[in-house]
Amino acid sequence: MxxxxxxxxxxxxxxxHNVHIAIVNKEGELLYFCGDPHRLTFPRxxxxxxxxxxLVETGTKEAFNYSVQDLALSCxxxxxxxxHREHVxxxxxxxxxxxxxxxCGTHTPWNIKSYKKLLQAGKDITSVYHxxxxxxxxxxxTAVHMKEDIHTYREVNHPAQQRILAAIADICExxxxxxxxSVDGCxxxxxxxxxxxxxxxxxxxxxxxxxxxxxxxxxxxxxRKAMMEYPExxxxxxxxxxxxxxxxxxxxxxxxxxxxxxxLGLIEKGIxxxxxxEDGSTRAVHVASMEVLNQLGxxxxxxxxxxxxxxxxxxxNARREAIGVIKADFILQKA
Numbered sequence: 001m002x003x004x005x006x007x008x009x010x011x012x013x014x015x016x017h018n019v020h021i022a023i024v025n026k027e028g029e030l031l032y033f034c035g036d037p038h039r040l041t042f043p044r045x046x047x048x049x050x051x052x053x054x055l056v057e058t059g060t061k062e063a064f065n066y067s068v069q070d071l072a073l074s075c076x077x078x079x080x081x082x083x084h085r086e087h088v089x090x091x092x093x094x095x096x097x098x099x100x101x102x103x104c105g106t107h108t109p110w111n112i113k114s115y116k117k118l119l120q121a122g123k124d125i126t127s128v129y130h131x132x133x134x135x136x137x138x139x140x141x142t143a144v145h146m147k148e149d150i151h152t153y154r155e156v157n158h159p160a161q162q163r164i165l166a167a168i169a170d171i172c173e174x175x176x177x178x179x180x181x182s183v184d185g186c187x188x189x190x191x192x193x194x195x196x197x198x199x200x201x202x203x204x205x206x207x208x209x210x211x212x213x214x215x216x217x218x219x220x221x222x223x224r225k226a227m228m229e230y231p232e233x234x235x236x237x238x239x240x241x242x243x244x245x246x247x248x249x250x251x252x253x254x255x256x257x258x259x260x261x262x263x264l265g266l267i268e269k270g271i272x273x274x275x276x277x278e279d280g281s282t283r284a285v286h287v288a289s290m291e292v293l294n295q296l297g298x299x300x301x302x303x304x305x306x307x308x309x310x311x312x313x314x315x316x317n318a319r320r321e322a323i324g325v326i327k328a329d330f331i332l333q334k335a
Contacts, residue, residue, distance in 0.1 A: 002329050003035040005277065005284035007315065009324040017260075017277050017284040019330065021292060022196035026203040026270045028173060030196055030335040032296075037335075040180065041276045042190050043198045044257035048075040048135055049205055049223050050171050054163035055138045056219045060145040064094045071226040072233035073134035077256060079236030080109025080129040087233070088128050091137045095144045102127035103154050104136045104186040111236055132186035134233075139188070154188040156181060161189050168193075171216055172201040185258060195274045198263055203272030205253055206265030224253050224265070240286045240310060247303045252293075260285040266298065283326060286310040291328035 007015040020035035030037055052074045055061050061071060070087055078084040092098060109115045109129040118125065127133055139160050143153045146160075153160050168191050169176040180192030208220035227234050231245035234255065240262075241254045253265040260277035262285045273292055277284045290311045293299065304311050315324030 001034075001331060001333060004329045005287055006327050006329045007283070007324065008327065009315065014324070017279055017281050019284065019288045020195055020276045020278065021288070021330075021332065022194075022199040022274045023292070023296070023332070024196055024199045024203050024272050026200075026207050026272070028196075028200045028203075031271065032332040032334055033196075034330050034332055035278075037196045037199075038194045039276060040192055041195045041198065041261065041274070042180075042182065042184075042192050042257075042259070043261050043263060043274065044184060044190060044259060045077045045132070046198065046255045046257035046261050046263040046274070047168060047191055047201075048077070049220075049227065049253075049255060050168045050201055051075075051135060051164045052138060052223055053167040053171070053216065053219050054160070055142055056222060057167075057215060058142055058146060058163070060138075060142045063145050064091070064141050066091070068226045069230045069233050071223065072230040074138035075223060075227055075255065076134045076234045077131040077241075077258075078134060078233065079111035079239060080114050080131065081111045081236050082114065084134070084233065084236065085128045088133045088137050091134075091141060095137075095141045097140060097144070097150070099126055099128050101140055101150060102130070102133055102136050104130040104132045104188075106130055110239075130186060132184075132188075136186065136188070156189045165189070165191070167216070168201070171204055171220070172197040195276055198261075199272040199274035201272065202253070202263045202265040202274065203270060206267050206272060207270035224267075227253055227255075240289070243307060243310070244289075247307055248298075248300075252298075254289075256285070262286065262289045264289065264292075266296070269296075271296070283313060287313050287326050287328050288330075291330070292332065295332045 005017040020039045022037035023032040106125045174193045184190035208217040231242045235241035259280035262275045264273040313326040314322040
């Protein structure tokens with residue numbers, strides 16, 4: 001059985017990407033797979049909905065009057081658009097801090113319009129443009145609310161990070177001592193776990209009731225609803241997570257992770273999906289995601305037409321001419 005994504009230049013296959021997929025129900029039973037469904041994986045930013053759990057459960061969200069948009073942004077890998085930055089700065093103001101408190105570092109904003117506006121104004125890129133600034137502002141908010149050190153909030157032994165580790169271990173059903181820890185691109189701890197356990201987290205996010213403990217269940221419902229009600233806060237303009245959640249209105253919750261990870265929760269089915277492209281190529285992961293939905297019977301002709309750039313992603317040359325295509329070449333195996 002193949003587990004490939006094929007990249008065509010004209011009629012010829014130029015490159016291939018191997019993909020690993022785990023699909024589980026909310027009881028953790030493996031339903032379908034491709035490649036290695038137990039591959040140890042850093043889901044990276046796909047864990048953000050679970051990293052937001054302590055924000056809710058410590059009372060921080062309520063204490064600092066988080067809006068639904070603010071909660072969605074705490075789960076985001078945002079594009080640095082105006083509305084993203086405004087909400088991050090508003091959160092920081094309410095907790096009595098400024099942008100200098102963010103320790104996520106900087107990178108070029110993913111939204112080109114925002115970047116051009118920044119260049120035209122002759123201004124420097126700052127931390128609020130970082131795709132993880134929503135998550136970092138919420139970690140800071142929790143530390144402020146719990147009266148903890150705000151200068152070390154991203155260190156693994158800080159109570160903020162230990163609460164996150166405990167939430168991920170509990171929801172994804174992996175013992176804390178079995179979770180591999182390293183450092184994410186934004187400087188906070190990142191968690192390694194089997195791919196099917198990441199999928200289990202998303203099955204519970206899809207249908208938390210009676211599956212995630214009475215405390216986490218209520219929290220996950222709130223987080224899921226925020227992400228789906230304001231999908232533009234989770235990613236941004238012309239971004240996969242935003243586009244797919246809008247297209248599958250209230251039926252799919254989605255979150256990308258760096259190095260070609262994509263996690264999805266199917267609300268009506270109570271199913272979680274975790275996808276990892278072996279070589280970390282992001283150009284392959286959305287094509288894989290759409291093919292999984294197709295094979296799970298989630299294809300809707302209108303939706304697939306609207307999301308055609310993800311179904312079979314075009315390959316462009318420097319003249320913006322489509323000179324190839326990226327296609328899925330795998331069949332899910334029943335467990």
